[in-house]
Amino acid sequence: MSYKRFYVILFLASGLFCLLPLVLDLYRLHVVIVSLFYVMMAASWNLIAGYTGQVSFAHAAFAGIGAYTSGILTVKAGMTSWLGVATGTLTAGVTGLGVGFLCLRMGGIYLSLTTLGFSEILRIIITNEYDITRGTMGLQIPPMIAPYSKAVHFFILLAGTLLTLIVVYKIIHSNMGLNFRAVQNDERAARSLGVNVIRVRVLAFAVSSALAGLAGAIYGHYLMLITPEIPSLDLQFFVLSMAVIGGLGSFAGPIIGSFALTILSEYIRAYGEYHVLVFGLVALAMARFAPQGIMGLARQFMPASGVRQ
Amino acid sequence: MLEGKELTKRFGGIAALSQVSFALPEGLIVGLIGPNGAGKTTLFNSIAGAFKPSSGQVIFKGKEITGLSTDRICRRGIARTFQVTRPFDEMTCLENVGVAVINRARPVSSPWRDAAYETLRFVGLGNQADLEAKRLNLIEKKRLEMARALATEPSLLMLDEVLGGLNSREIGEAVDLIRKLRDEWGLTVFWIEHVMGAIMSTAQRIIVLDQGKKLMEGTPEEVAEDRRVIHAYLGE
Numbered sequence: 001m002s003y004k005r006f007y008v009i010l011f012l013a014s015g016l017f018c019l020l021p022l023v024l025d026l027y028r029l030h031v032v033i034v035s036l037f038y039v040m041m042a043a044s045w046n047l048i049a050g051y052t053g054q055v056s057f058a059h060a061a062f063a064g065i066g067a068y069t070s071g072i073l074t075v076k077a078g079m080t081s082w083l084g085v086a087t088g089t090l091t092a093g094v095t096g097l098g099v100g101f102l103c104l105r106m107g108g109i110y111l112s113l114t115t116l117g118f119s120e121i122l123r124i125i126i127t128n129e130y131d132i133t134r135g136t137m138g139l140q141i142p143p144m145i146a147p148y149s150k151a152v153h154f155f156i157l158l159a160g161t162l163l164t165l166i167v168v169y170k171i172i173h174s175n176m177g178l179n180f181r182a183v184q185n186d187e188r189a190a191r192s193l194g195v196n197v198i199r200v201r202v203l204a205f206a207v208s209s210a211l212a213g214l215a216g217a218i219y220g221h222y223l224m225l226i227t228p229e230i231p232s233l234d235l236q237f238f239v240l241s242m243a244v245i246g247g248l249g250s251f252a253g254p255i256i257g258s259f260a261l262t263i264l265s266e267y268i269r270a271y272g273e274y275h276v277l278v279f280g281l282v283a284l285a286m287a288r289f290a291p292q293g294i295m296g297l298a299r300q301f302m303p304a305s306g307v308r309q
Numbered sequence: 310m311l312e313g314k315e316l317t318k319r320f321g322g323i324a325a326l327s328q329v330s331f332a333l334p335e336g337l338i339v340g341l342i343g344p345n346g347a348g349k350t351t352l353f354n355s356i357a358g359a360f361k362p363s364s365g366q367v368i369f370k371g372k373e374i375t376g377l378s379t380d381r382i383c384r385r386g387i388a389r390t391f392q393v394t395r396p397f398d399e400m401t402c403l404e405n406v407g408v409a410v411i412n413r414a415r416p417v418s419s420p421w422r423d424a425a426y427e428t429l430r431f432v433g434l435g436n437q438a439d440l441e442a443k444r445l446n447l448i449e450k451k452r453l454e455m456a457r458a459l460a461t462e463p464s465l466l467m468l469d470e471v472l473g474g475l476n477s478r479e480i481g482e483a484v485d486l487i488r489k490l491r492d493e494w495g496l497t498v499f500w501i502e503h504v505m506g507a508i509m510s511t512a513q514r515i516i517v518l519d520q521g522k523k524l525m526e527g528t529p530e531e532v533a534e535d536r537r538v539i540h541a542y543l544g545e
Contacts, residue, residue: 178407178411179408179412186398188379189391189396192388193412194409194461195408196378197380
């Protein structure tokens, strides 16, 4: 897909989205907003998992870092929400750089295990540092723009989503993106051609973490209440399912996956925690029978329609 | 140009390479031969940084490069091909070569696509530029491997059995290409090969390894007449 076509599609789609607050009731608008948050999460996770083959379990944790950094700074230090979000994004990115530097030399399963551990440590700290985070009670934080309006926050999340998608698109179509794919295809051959594999991975990890921080921070201000559910493994696996079911390593896959699963989960909400189980099973089945996800199936059945990216 | 000093590589208790010393003069094609398991690929891996030699030194253009990471050694000017080709399957030929172009020590001013396309044309893959690498046949994969190595702009090219599986016409073409690299590009070539006719008629010097040790070094004529080499290949 050419740059031009990408931007045309992106802005047409977001133009259509801009009409949504006029036609949707508040509940449905909420579902769309949650979907947008997940698009930001899944698309940025796809950047590392789909394009460099590094399965990190700390993506929700980085969203948590963004949300709590911004939340605490606005509540305790009186910062504006916008500055809070920027600081939260930056903090997540810098933490990502650190974690990446420490554990990306290992790669593979070790990366997954280390990020899993990191994620749990963070959740435990947030739960227990009651004085600062108010633990599982949740921290009440101000909205992005007061007085609170769902429609306004919808537009802010839409802007965040656009930003995330443009960043991801630009990266995967840059020299860095070429290196990402080389590393994923054959690490040893990539090294032999001068690719600094560690630097490529750490960079991808830091950018992806910063984007997760951005998503978490904005989402927190939309909810006005941040709890340890944001940096939880539940959320992590939800994001993972979305990316895998939508199509790992394709640009549109995580977008489709996020909307599909968020909307679906509203319908099966009545079954409580079982919906996570259902998604897990669907994700497993997809990984086994259609590893390219929905996008892969679309490509298979509509080869002529140009569904490539 | 490239110098190895008493290179030794042990895997557990087994010395795959022991005390191998050699010197490659600039601008020559130097063959590396020896029976299976002689340590040829191990020597390549030790030079290219795929693993660190247990002891000994590798000196390239007067500087020690022993134990540097593969990507840094590549940027110093040593490129290699693999015995079993390792293309980036899911990427087009152009992108395969592009990876080498964008990671050069001297960044290109023109778009990488142009430089990559030039290199593909040079090895005869101009028409396959937009084809995914997994769709290539064996010979084309070998050419692609060569193109990627060349696109890093090396001064030393290490070839690991590039002629394996080719028919005699294709061998002729490949040998012409390698000669051209020496004569027109001024490359030094270090070349592992089992196709004896080709390497004996192309290389100016030959190094023979056997059981991890350097058996001898000399011109192709000297090597062909040496009793030790004949024994190493044919046994007593």
